[in-house]
Amino acid sequence: MTVPIVHHPAYCAQLDKSHRFPMDKFRAVAALIRDEGLLEAGRYHKPRPAPFEWLALAHDSSYVEQVLFCQAPDKIAREIGFPMTEDIALRARCATGGTVLTGYLALEHGIACNTAGGSHHARHAQGAGFCVFNDVAVAIRVMQTDGVVKRALVIDLDVHQGDGTADIFTGDDTVFTFSMHARKNYPVRKVPSDLDIDLEDCLGDEAYLERLSEILPKLLKEADFDIVFFNAGVDPFEGDRLGRLALSRQGLQNRDELVIQAVRRAGFPLACVIGGGYSDDIEELADRHVTLHRVASQLHVKAPARPLEAPA
Numbered sequence: 221m222t223v224p225i226v227h228h229p230a231y232c233a234q235l236d237k238s239h240r241f242p243m244d245k246f247r248a249v250a251a252l253i254r255d256e257g258l259l260e261a262g263r264y265h266k267p268r269p270a271p272f273e274w275l276a277l278a279h280d281s282s283y284v285e286q287v288l289f290c291q292a293p294d295k296i297a298r299e300i301g302f303p304m305t306e307d308i309a310l311r312a313r314c315a316t317g318g319t320v321l322t323g324y325l326a327l328e329h330g331i332a333c334n335t336a337g338g339s340h341h342a343r344h345a346q347g348a349g350f351c352v353f354n355d356v357a358v359a360i361r362v363m364q365t366d367g368v369v370k371r372a373l374v375i376d377l378d379v380h381q382g383d384g385t386a387d388i389f390t391g392d393d394t395v396f397t398f399s400m401h402a403r404k405n406y407p408v409r410k411v412p413s414d415l416d417i418d419l420e421d422c423l424g425d426e427a428y429l430e431r432l433s434e435i436l437p438k439l440l441k442e443a444d445f446d447i448v449f450f451n452a453g454v455d456p457f458e459g460d461r462l463g464r465l466a467l468s469r470q471g472l473q474n475r476d477e478l479v480i481q482a483v484r485r486a487g488f489p490l491a492c493v494i495g496g497g498y499s500d501d502i503e504e505l506a507d508r509h510v511t512l513h514r515v516a517s518q519l520h521v522k523a524p525a526r527p528l529e530a531p532a
C-alpha cells in the first residue's frame with residue numbers, strides 16, 4: 221500500500237536567486253519522491269488552491285484579502301520575509317489547499333503526506349517568519365466546519381516554536397497544540413501552546429529521542445483525537461543553517477519513526493507536513509525532507525491504516 225502524497229507545482233514560487241529562503245527545495249523534494257518510486261502509479265495528489273472562505277476560518281479576513289490582492293503593508297511583508305506578489309499568494313493558497321487535502325487523505329488512508337506545509341508562525345492576525353497562511357490551522361478549521369473531525373492534535377517538531385498555531389487555537393478545547401523546539405530560537409516572544417517543551421542548544425539524538433518517547437504516549441492519551449497533524453520540520457538537524465539542536469540524519473529518521481508508529485498504533489489518522497529546513501545545498505535539504513515520506517511509506521507497508529472494523 222502506498223502513502224498518498226500531495227504536491228502542486230506552484231509550491232515552488234519565483235524568488236530572487238539571492239533570497240535566503242530555499243524555495244527550490246519544493247521542486248527538489250517532489251522530484252526526489254518521484255525518482256525513489258514513492259508515488260502510487262507515479263502520481264501526486266494535486267490540491268486546489270485554498271479559497272478565501274477557507275483561509276478566513278483561521279485568519280483575520282482583512283489580512284487574507286491583503287494577501288490575495290497583493291496589498292499587504294510593507295511592515296507585514298517584512299515580518300513574513302517574502303515580497304507579497306501574486307506568485308507568493310498562489311503558493312500560500314496551494315500549500316494550504318495541499319494540507320487540507322492531506323488531512324482528508326489521512327482520514328481515508330490512515331496516513332498522508334504533503335510536500336509543503338507547516339507554516340506555523342502565521343497567526344490569526346497576520347503571517348510572519350516565511351509563513352503566509354497557517355495551513356495546518358486552516359485544515360483543522362475546514363475539516364471541523366465540514367463536520368468530519370471534532371478533536372485534533374498538532375505535534376510540532378520543527379526547531380522553532382509553533383507560535384502561530386498556538387495563537388490561533390488559544391482557548392480552543394477541541395485542538396491540542398504541542399511544540400518541542402529550541403528555547404533560544406525564533407520567535408523571541410513565544411505564544412504558549414497547550415504543551416511546550418523548550419530544549420537547550422546542541423541537545424543531540426539520544427536526549428531528544430528520550431524526551432520525545434516519554435511525551436508521546438501521554439500526549440496521545442489526552443483525548444480521542446479524530447486527526448493528528450505532524451510538522452516534521454528538519455531544522456533540528458546539526459547541519460541546518462537555522463537549527464540548534466544537533467540532531468543527526470539518523471536522529472531525524474528515528475524521530476519520524478517514533479511519531480508515525482505511536483500515532484498509528486493509537487489508531488489516529490495522521491496528516492504530515494514538511495515544516496522548516498534551511499541549507500544552501502538544495503539536494504541535501506530535499507534528501508533530508510524526504511526522510512518523512514520514506515519513513516511514512518516504509519511503516520505504512522508494514523502497518524496498514526487503522527484495523528478494519530468487524531462487520532456488525
Ligand SMILES: [Zn+2]
Binds near residue numbers: 379380
Ligand atoms: Zn523552523
